[in-house]
Amino acid sequence: MSDLLHSALHSTSHSHLAMSPTSGAETPAVPYSRPTTPGSASFPIQIGFVGLGAMGGMMAKNLANYRAAHISGALPILVWNRSPAKGESLVAEVGQNKVRVAKTLEQLATECDVIFSNLANDDVVKSCYLKFVEALKHTPPARSKIFVEMSTIYPSLAGELDTLITSVPHCRLITSPVFGVPTVAAAAQLVIVMSGDYRTKKEIAYILVPAVGRKVIDLGGNLEKAPTFKLIGNSMILGTLEILAEAYTLAEKSGIASEEVHGLVKDLFPAPSIIRYSERMSRDQFDGSTGFSVDGGIKDASHIRRLTAVHNAPMPNIDVAHQHMITARAIHNGMVQAGSETVDVLDWSGMVAGTRVAAGLAPFDSSNNHGVVQED
Template sequence: MSEPTTIGFIGTGIMGGPMAANLAKAGHQMRVWNRTPDKAHALTSLGIEVSETFQQAAEQADVVVVMLSSGPVCDEVILGPNGLLAAMKPHSTLVVMSSIPVETAQQQAKAAAERGIGYLDAPVSGGEKGAQAGNLAIMVGGEVATFERTSTLLQVMGNPVHVGPAGTGQLAKLANQLIVANTIATVSEAVLLAERGGADPAKVREALLGGFADSTVLRAHAPRMIANDFAPGGPAKWQLKDTQTAIALAKELSLDLPVTSLVNSLFTDLVAHGDGELDHSALIRELRRRNEMPLD
């Protein structure tokens, strides 16, 4: 299967919608399903067929792509007597692009192998803009042969890199999320320091670009922090999910991650204060609360 022609896409939300759109624009025959049907029907202008059930989206597909919110939700849809694996045809491939625990990916891979179905865990980074542009970072775990069969498809959505056996894609994503979360916290503190010290934080950001402090977070999120623009690209509640997953795995590996533990506590408080639906760059709001600074 060098170039799949039929794809079932499960989950067409903030990230999944534009990812499915790019696959359709590349000429693939698409059937999609989403828990909220309106988000799926928004894609019909691209010639994408909307299925009433996820089983219908998967049953004739060469490749099924899953972009759902969490490990438990993925397991609910994938496993079980009426799950995706039961609906998929033999020798097809399941690509789980959700961010899920490492052990969840490994268990799903085992269940897929028992049914003669290929499996890749292929979480992504790059947010809504990366999904729209088709330049996501894609971290892929699974068998090399399965990756090679699906690499052309994955390249439509971004830059896929095979990092090892099933589960290691999720491990790479956790490493990514630690860097993102911790950098958001540091950039937030830098913006507050500039404000409290009397500098124009926008000018401070401009001055830092190109130096060692430069980063995607500084470039993309510092302006949002300064403007209090937190429309979600990556909601804070999902960032918290990932930091919690990373800390749980670190504990299993007897690793102490003090910086991530502190940042996780900040995201925990942010979500507890009702800001979980805001973009993860809204972490600065929690730091403002702690410093008794205005939120707007």
């Protein structure tokens, strides 16, 4: 790995410290020493970003703004999205001095020194990497090139991507999924997980923190560990969603107001993510364009279930949640086709529709659900 990226990263002087929740002491948000090569880089780093969805768009925007403000001589970030309009919209928002749009994936792969990707599913991820490699074999890189896979993928895909990328000289790959919803991404407060080559992780950590996230968790050298950890984390979130959905449904059936349940959630489980999803269920706010889509939730649940089968570690709660999301999606799709649904993208908290219909209630409008309460 070339030292050239080290010297470019050395130009940032911001503290990377976080408060320890247990001791109150300051602890490193980045678990690596800062790159030590002194002086300025002999060339400015060209960063690329592939995938400008709800999460990727926020990360690319924050990265572009931060580098323009803090990195001397920073080049505009080169972005690519399947729908060019998102890239053009980002340029219009932040300016041509911060972002420019690649015409093709191949252009981004050949021109950039660091390429981040945050994509919808495994098939899309692999198809992009195949195009990267095809372009780089046609135009071999003369210096180090780092690929950072930030999508939520099944762990074994990481090995396939590594085989593809390392078939090209000077190319490295790390896996680096993130925890957080779009509002968290917008605030640059994501938790970033990394696995892969140590030195490469160090390079990338100082690009992403604090520009995109608030801390890095290092899972070692095995590229499959970060994607596995991401699925484990998502299993906790999804399992919590299932419990909330069942509790809200029981409350509706027994005549207890959703506001009371949400108040109890805030008292008993004062975690921002739990409160956020509880509020969505209590108010029937299932717009996935500002959250996480049910399609993404079903994909993640499928990966988690596959992982539990491989390791003989059952998660029955995830099995049930998976079915409830499929039920919710089927109902939502039917309503969209009938023209009776105003939400284009269903948030995964809409899985409560699955528990509601199983209990004989209306799926997405709790105002139509009136529980029958026995008199004392």
